[in-house]
Amino acid sequence: MSQATSKKMKVNLKIWRQKSCKDTGKFVDYSIPDVNPDMSFLEMMDLLNEQLIKKGEEPVEFDSDCREGICGSCNMVIDGVPHGSMKGTATCQVHMRHYRDGDNIVVEPIRAAAMPIIRDLVVDRAAMDRIIMAGGYVSINTGNAQDANCLPIEKVKADTAFDYASCIGCGACIAACPNASASLFTGAKISQLALLPQGSPERKIRVINMVEQMEKEGFGDCSNHGECEAACPKEISIDSIAMMRREYMKAVLG
């Protein structure tokens, strides 16, 4: 680390700039000569923006909040890969030490018809909320729920449910999919609740409503490319899509 902090590196960026969803947008080239390798990718973007503001230009807008890889706000497509090529890592957790001096980096927003661009790298992901609204919950009101330990749950099932529940809703799976399908996102929630006894009473109606909502929003179908799993910063398994399909068939036929 001590060696890294004394070094500076240069990066050449090609960044998508677009004023609004009506604008056509274009790539603009930027160069930053003094990137510290210990910076995170977003700190490098902050640095660029500070330099742009000082020059009287408008900064590159991007969503970012927790910078700990858990809120799912950041969602840049870096060199064609959502969140960049580091496995299991959200954009905010990518650090510049993984790049080399003089590297060229292309930064784009997520592109999917169901998630229009708002400005620069910021996209509208409300469609994902609407999928959850269609059934991604257990219908229980606040009140006197039974004692938590009245409901033992097999550890392996609980752990698998957790794996699916760890989705951060960033949209990387959709960006990575050639069909812009939201199947991994939707399947993860369906699988979490299908594995748990709490989700059981609404199991059928949930999967039907969520899958229909996904289609209604204009997301594509899954054709088993597996790009979603590869891009997911939480490494959610594509098994969830298989489970969603089984749940759907059972609900429709059974």
Next chain:
Amino acid sequence: MLDSKIPSGNLQDKWSNHKSHVSLVNPNNKRKFTVLVVGTGLAGASAAASLAELGYNVKSFCIHDSPRRAHSIAAQGGINAAKNYPNDGDSVWRLFYDTIKGGDYRAREANVHRLAEVSGNIIDQCVAQGVPFAREYGGLLDNRSFGGAQLSRTFYARGQTGQQLLLGAYSALMRQVALKKIELYNRREMLDLVLVNGKARGIITRNLLTGEIERHAGDAVLLCTGGYGNVYYLSTNAKNSNVTASWRAHKKGAFFANPCYTQIHPTCIPVSGDYQSKLTLMSESLRNDGRVWVPKNKGDSRSPDVIPENERDYYLERRYPSFGNLVPRDVASRNAKNVCDEGNGVGDTGLSVYLDFTDAIKRTSEASIKTKYGNLFDMYERITGENPYKVPMRIYPAVHYTMGGLWVDYNLMSTIPGLHVLGEANFSDHGANRLGASALMQGLADGYFVIPYTLGEYLAANTLEKVTTEHDAFKQAEDEVKAKLNQLLSVKGNKTVQEYHQQLGHLMWDNVGMARNKEGLIKVIKDISNLKDEFWQNVLVPGEQTYYNKNLEYAFRLGDFIELGELMARDALNREESCGGHFREEYQTSEGEALRNDDDFCYVGAWEHKGEKAEPQLHKEELVFESVKLTQRSYK
């Protein structure tokens, strides 16, 4: 006079009596009331969902694109509850007592006891929602221990407890949105509170996508907008966390209580350079297995693995044999600062200490440590480039949580009738120091189990005239907001918002940080005041008002942070004692521990805004302890 409205009777009976006698709103009348809930973190989402379930019309506002992104999501370690599942002797009383003691006897007994009472219900509720807490092989819930407690009462979902609890509350919220009981306004920021006849009757929001300034009227307003740790620039808070909603309410008459009580969390990844945009917390749960140490010899720059045992100082185990590495956060933080100030710190900057898992890995196995903390170890390695399974982690304290906040009574209502404040945004339950795994508990307690009862007390007992957004008060507030935004854009000075924020952060960290003194506080009040003048004359905000413009949002928030910073310093100056997270160098024991002054400072300091040019006025709420005896906190 500040009336905390604490119910009479025995401590153990106050909440149940209060619930039995609180005014009720008839089910058919609930739909006639509109409640504006600002914020969608644990407190906001749970409150909005629970109130909508009861039949109220709820409007929910969040600054993010989705309510699921509120910063509660980043909480890692766990949530406390007095369930006593491990049979290790826990009880409501013990959770209450640990929390009061942990808060260094600067919280209200009645509030804290209520928090402990409802803690079990929270776990039941969350499990019923499908929150995947960690389980034992028998299928029952697992618990672990946390700082400041000698038993295991913390429920957790790997290192992502906040995420799982928030997604539970978010799913309850979205269910009510689907049922059309909640109108959700995303990417909206509250920029002012609207008062009509002295009551909170609406808010002014900015649509962050279009810049449009909007008016919303309601019968009550709930602020669930989190803490103000970002006043320090570097903190573990998310980039968008801010004080604006609270501060706007303060300037409209809500008292701000104990602003100087800030929590510096001991286990964060150390600062590595000026470019750093935020700090990252490593869950305190790591202290269950990690041992904190520094080399005994100053400036010992050897690699930690070659420093022999007898040349290491496990200073927490040495100084606090009964709690060891699990002392409360304020104690752990201050000790880290002390050993570094004395020259024993490690790393390039000398501003870090080791958190070493070698013994735990030997005692159990690498696999077992991975199961417990895998995601935290991965996160550490991503950020630092070092592998903590092989090399001890390096940690240093960082600003994490703010115990202070808007003053509220027992019903969670501020000094403005109708304005209620929940979660980290209020001041009520943690005193001068919050224990680990208690923030999630308080946010959800307020939202699920307190406000659904206490809001009725206000709505049923008051006659609220019909108010629409055409009322002059809305127009006036809207005009003020627009003028302020225009002013920020029109300065076109030389320094960016971030540069001013960094400057404010340095002033706060150096003078109102882990250790404070009179001289520094007097000076910093003047420095912040000068910074405020300079900011409004020289800030450079790019772009326009009419579209997505992060820097404009940021500038508006920073304007409020600067004013808050000054109030924090005033509060710290006024409080001539050390307690919890507030450490005044002049007031310490011979062993360097915080020295309280119960005779003169056993009160909540609540500040009233008296105008732009006037100094704020201090109001005191005496803290009365009927059930616990105030003692010098000892974790030895």
